Amino acid sequence: MLLVRFGFGCYPCAIHILKPFDRGDSMLDVKFIRENLELVRENIRNRGVGNADPDQVVALNTQRVELIQQTEAIRKERNENAQKMKGQMPPEERSELIERGKELKEQLASYEEKLGQAEEELNHALKNIPNMTHPDVPIGGEDDAKELELVGTPRSFEFQPKDHLTIGKELDLIDFESAADVTGSSFYYLKNEAALLELALVNYAMNVITSRGYIPHLTPDLARPAILEAIGFNPRGEESQVYNVEGHDLCLIGTAEITLGGMLSGKILRKEDLPMRVGGFSHCFRTEAGAHGRESRGLYRVHQFSKVEMFAFTTPEQSEEVHAEMLSIEKEIYSGLEIPFRVVDIATGDLGAPAYRKFDIEAWMPSRETYGEVTSTSNCTEFQSRRLNIRYRDDENQPRFVHTLNGTAVAVPRAIIAILENHQNADGSVRIPEALRPYMGGREIIEARKGA
RNA sequence: GGAGAGAUGCCGGAGUGGUUGAACGGGACGGUCUCGAAAACCGUUGUGCUCUUAUGGGUACCGAGGGUUCGAAUCCCUCUCUCUCCGCCA
Structure with missing residues (x-):
């Protein structure tokens, strides 16, 4: 992903006026781009998306409309x-x-052939245009994320804290060596309490989100490339983040966001059913192409992991509120794990194309002496629903695109890192946070096995 | 994996290649009737693109994509999905 650093500047006031979802007819489609060209250009600059060319989109569309008119005139005569x-x-x-x-x-x-070509070119150009951006999002790159909140205090250790790799090895919890033989690097076996810890984290997170109104789902771990694309993934090509299954038109999913969002593809929802909150457990598979060397040791960046995900379909008016709700659930979950964390508002240059705004929770990671991303929640407004064709009927009974949002409840390996490192004791044992104990048979501590 | 059947509007369900955007039934909505309700009766009941906008017009859409034809929901091919039977499998 392209990361470009920007200096801070004044917010362009025009962006404050822009509320795409306040206007019934507006959307981030060709019409919107044509009517808000300067704002779209500015948004692309702020996000540092090099290959997005809105002027080309407008030009290609003009060409397309002319061809439509000519084609339809012939059809009429026919x-x-x-x-x-x-x-x-x-x-x-x-x-x-x-x-x-x-x-x-x-x-x-x-x-018809000319028209087909024109539409193909237009769609290609359109694909590179990212979503618009919330006016409060800081402008800049990866380091310009704005800290919104700090929860808890990093513990001061009276001994030298170990990293999760050392703890995992000493307590016989994680086996990277065997996985290297079986699957290659960046895979792992979870053993003993770590295996139970995964199940406990999943159950804990599922219970929290269910109590907050999210309908629990276990989703497929594979999906069609078209669904991946609609969600905003790039299923094919060198830089693809996901695995393809040879001989089948399927990819291993990178996140349950894909399967939860795709679930209602093509549907028109009833307004009274919104916001519709769904939660899902799935495995996630990532090639991590191009990510070698970046925090690649241990569980931080792996090819497969388990995750409990939240997803919501809302009206345009509800999405910001639901976004805040997702963040609050993530905070509840990490507070329950007794892990210090901070909340950041991700800057423009670090947003993925679908996101209108994104909040991350970064947990304190003692071995790195810094905070590391453990959850992420995005409001994608109409970006995904437009591609997935998910709509609802408004008060005038007109179909409109829903807004979609997603958020991590628990990404298991990173939660395990945070637990092992933050709750380690001087004697090498690890305290299990109270919230997880009911899911681990009441167990309170992870200790070295006798005779090990 | 093998054999067969199917996919039409909110739902059910018709549909000889040429006024079929689509019969008929149900539902929903509006109206008449009623003190009120039910029943009955009358009417309304899709989406995308596009032109023009007060209204309105054009075009496309009968699982998806191709083909045949002057003309396709209707004929042909490919694909997807659903159902039944057999096989296999946790």
Whole structure:
């Protein structure tokens, strides 16, 4: 992903005026781009998306509209011509009409081909245009994320804290060596209490989100490339973040966001059912292409992990509120794990194309002496629903695109890192946070096995 | 994996290649009737693109994509999905 650093500047006031979801007819589509060209250009600059060209989109669209008009004029004449031939008529009159029909058919074919090409070019250009951005999002790159809140205090250790790799090895919890033989690097086995810890974290997170109104789901771990694309993933090509299954039109999912969002693809929802909150447990698979060397040791960046995810479909008016709600659930979960963390508002240059705004929770990681990302929640407004074609009927009974949001309840390996490192004791044992104990048979501590 | 059947509007369900955006039934909505309700009766009941906007017009859409034809929901091919039977499997 392209990360470009920007200096802070004044917010362009125009962006404050821009509320795409306040206008019934507006959306981040060609029409919106045409009518808000300067804002779209500015948004692209702020996000540092190099290959997005809104001017080209507008030009290609103009070309497309012309071709539509010409094509439809021919179709109209073709239909009229065919209508004339319904009843009886002298053979020579009929053959004249047939001749005319043949001419029209040829013309139409040529225009349809041109139109098809124009639409393909337009869609290609359109694909590179990112979502608009919430006016409060800080402008800048990875380091310009704005800290919104600090919860808890990093513990001061009276001994030298170990990293999770050391703890995992000493307590016989994580086995990277065997996984390297079986699957290669960046895979792992969880053993003993770590295996139970995963199940406990999943159950804990599922219970929290269920109590907050999220309907629990266990989702498929594979999905069609078209769904991945609609969610905003790039399923094919060198830089793809996901695995493809050879011989099948399927990818291993990078997150349950894909399967939860895709679940209602093509549907028109009832307004009274919104916001619709769904939660899901799935495995997540990531190639981590191009990520070698970046925090690649241990559980921080792995090819497969388990995750409990939240997803919501809302009206445009509800999405910001639900976004705040997701963040509050994430905070509840990490507070329950008794881990110090901070909340950051991700800057423009670090947002993925679908996100209108994104909040991350970063947990304190003693071995790195810094905070590391453990959850992420994004408001994608209409970006995904437009591609997935998920709508609802508004008060005028008109179909409108829903807003979609997603948030991590628990990404298991990173939670395990935080637990092992923050709750380690001088004697090498690890305290299990109270919130997880009911899911671990009441167990309170992880200790070295006797004779090990 | 093998054999067969199917996919039409909110739902059910018709549909000889030429006024079929789509019969008929149900539901929903509006109205008449009623003190009120039910029943009955009358009416309304899609989406995208596009032009023009007061209204309105054009075009496309009968699982998806191709093809045949002057003309396709209707004929042909491919794909997807659903159902039944057999096989296999946790």
